[in-house]
Amino acid sequence: MKIHLPGAVEATCQWDEEQSASMVERLPRIVRRLVATCGTERCYEHVSSAPLPKRQAVVEIVNLGRRIIFPGYFEDGPLDRVNLEYHLGQETVRLYELLAEQISRAVRHECLRQDLECTHCRQRGDEAAYWFIEQLPALRELLAEDVRAALEGDPATSSPDEVIFSYPGLLAITVYRLAHALLHLDVPMLPRMMTEHAHSRTGIDIHPAAEIGRRFFMDHGTGVVIGGTAVIGDGVRVYQGVTLGALSLPRDQVERLKSQKRHPTIGDDVVIYAGATILGGDTVVGARSVIGGNVWLTRSVPPDTRVIMAEPELRYIGPK
Structure with missing residues (x-):
């Protein structure tokens, strides 16, 4: 098919508005062909009134988890002892609300996809988000040991700040430990979305299971x-x-x-x-x-x- 590029042959553009409009008029025919394949084995689609988890929300869950576990490292503003409790309170409430919503979406999707009876997605989202946050103090202690392991195992670093700020391995293991905790709460989809986000950032691929x-x-x-x-x-x-x-x-x-x-x-x-x-x-x-x-x-x-x-x-x- 010959494609006319502006100025490639003709000295002036010969493509007028009428010809451009005729191209647009042909698009509905292609759209109908696309729609016809939906609902068949030739197409993977999610056409539903129930929304899927949002990828950007999952990324924000990861970022919130890191900020809560390592306070002061990833904030935009200063953090001191005076505002620490208020700051962590705000971050924790935000994490709970965001996580509860995304868990509910994931549970609802699994329920509809597998044609299950009602699994109380809203209740499961709230409860799983709460029990996940309840584990954050233990996860903080666990990740502090991972930081110390890096300090003991790598003579190239002398500072925990460098490990927390810079090491892709710590980012990957942090996201894994957060995702692993969600997996043990029977949360679908989100754990793998979290570890694949870390995979894309670090080149380290850890399955949450x-x-x-x-x-x-x-x-x-x-x-x-x-x-x-x-x-x-x-x-x-x-x-x-x-x-x-x-x-x-x-x-x-x-x-x-x-x-x-x-x-x-x-x-x-x-x-x-x-x-x-x-x-x-x-x-x-x-x-x-x-x-x-x-x-x-x-x-x-x-x-x-x-x-x-x-x-x-x-x-x-x-x-x-």
């Missing part, structure tokens, strides 16, 4: 992938590019194995170096073991074991 212990530290972090049935003990340290994944399944078995453990178990105080890949639900890495860089592991490792790659043969090619 994974079980991660205390004092967890991702050094650099970029490219880390932690699957939904992974179990990680206390004091574990992983470096960039580490994958705790699942073995590939035949297509006809994917649905049947969705509820089974598919990702590895990592014991306490394990160190996993950059680029290591550990796969399979039956794979267990024993406590205090060290997994070297670029190792590909699909079998269990006893405690206190080092697994390393044989030194590769290097070829140096240069001037004669």
Whole structure:
């Protein structure tokens, strides 16, 4: 089809208002074709009076959670002891209202999508939001341990401020811990939306269903992938590019194995170096073991074991 670009051939534009209007008049025919595919297997759509959770609201829930857990770090204005209680009160009420609404939307959507009887979405939203906020003091203590793990594990930093402000690993683990708490309250959709937001910001992909212990530290972090049935003990340290994944399944078995453990178990105080890949639900890495860089592991490792790659043969090619 020939497309006329202004000034490409003609010295003056020959495309008049009448021809432009004729293009617009053809659009309803295309719209009817688009509408005809809705409600069929050729189209994924949400045409309903019940609104879905809003992505921007979920991002604000993440931001509010971070501001409450780490007060003073992400605010626009100053924060002191005089206004601390008032400020946290305002932030907490805002978080409750926003979270209750988005949980209600998610529950209502699941109810309608699965054609369930009324699941009292408004009540579930209010209750889940309350019980989530009730866990924030414990989550703050848990994340403070993650900050200390970064200080102890990375000689390149000397300040908790630097870790909280700058480290993508702490952002990812903060969002994971918030999302994980919501998942345990049977909140649909929102936990995965939260961790995928962190994934887009950091390049770190942690499924909210994974079980991660205390004092967890991702050094650099970029490219880390932690699957939904992974179990990680206390004091574990992983470096960039580490994958705790699942073995590939035949297509006809994917649905049947969705509820089974598919990702590895990592014991306490394990160190996993950059680029290591550990796969399979039956794979267990024993406590205090060290997994070297670029190792590909699909079998269990006893405690206190080092697994390393044989030194590769290097070829140096240069001037004669």
